[in-house]
Amino acid sequence: MKKLLLISPLVFCLMISCQDKQVMTALEELKALKEIEEQNKSLVIKWLNDVNKDNFEQLFSEIWAEDCKQYMNSDPEPIDYDHFKQMIISLYSEFPVIKHEIHDIIAKDNKVFVRFSAHVIHDVESFGVPATGKELEWKAIAIFQISNGKIQTRWEVADLLSMYEQLGMKLHMIKL
Numbered sequence: 001m002k003k004l005l006l007i008s009p010l011v012f013c014l015m016i017s018c019q020d021k022q023v024m025t026a027l028e029e030l031k032a033l034k035e036i037e038e039q040n041k042s043l044v045i046k047w048l049n050d051v052n053k054d055n056f057e058q059l060f061s062e063i064w065a066e067d068c069k070q071y072m073n074s075d076p077e078p079i080d081y082d083h084f085k086q087m088i089i090s091l092y093s094e095f096p097v098i099k100h101e102i103h104d105i106i107a108k109d110n111k112v113f114v115r116f117s118a119h120v121i122h123d124v125e126s127f128g129v130p131a132t133g134k135e136l137e138w139k140a141i142a143i144f145q146i147s148n149g150k151i152q153t154r155w156e157v158a159d160l161l162s163m164y165e166q167l168g169m170k171l172h173m174i175k176l
Contacts, residue, residue: 037107040146044112047151048100053092060085065150073157094127095120095136112144118158122167129167138163 043063051059069078070087079087091098097120104115117139122132140158144151161171 033109037109037112039149040110040112040144041105041107043146043149043151044105044114044144045102048102048114048116052098053096056088056092057085060088063151065147065152068151069153071153071155073160078153094124095122096124097121110146112146113141114144115139115141127164127167127169129169132167134166136163136166 047059047063064081064084066081068081068084070080070084071078099119101117101119102114103117104113106113117137120136122129122134122136124131138159139162140156142154142156145153164171
């Protein structure tokens with residue numbers, strides 16, 4: 001009986017020690033995941049805050065995977081790397097200075113969810129509308145999927161109708 005009483009605390013200590021190792025391993029894994037999520041958020045913030053007409057090509061190749069896919073608004077077909085790059089070139093020709101304001105940003109696993117506004121000064125002809133000098137704004141929500149430190153996929157829904165209305169364009173129904 002004495003031997004059993006002496007062995008019991010030892011077994012109890014070993015059990016606690018094993019549980020502590022499991023807890024420590026789980027904590028280390030969680031810490032590593034949080035670090036990756038923060039790196040992913042930083043990548044998206046860098047794209048939104050640092051991109052401009054003069055550096056977007058360098059940032060584009062640094063941040064976006066070459067086999068990336070862009071899903072814009074309700075279009076079910078993705079835009080590939082080259083077409084997306086051309087779309088950005090066109091956007092900067094219409095609006096040379098675009099500033100993004102991040103309202104919310106959340107990282108979960110390999111995805112970053114962001115709600116933001118884009119602000120531009122309409123100081124060049126855009127979409128056939130002569131420059132007005134007005135500040136335009138549109139809002140968007142985007143989900144970025146990150147892989148190997150680069151943006152692999154982006155799903156974005158942007159309120160472009162609001163921007164067109166700010167330019168003075170009107171939506172008209174037509175009979176088909």
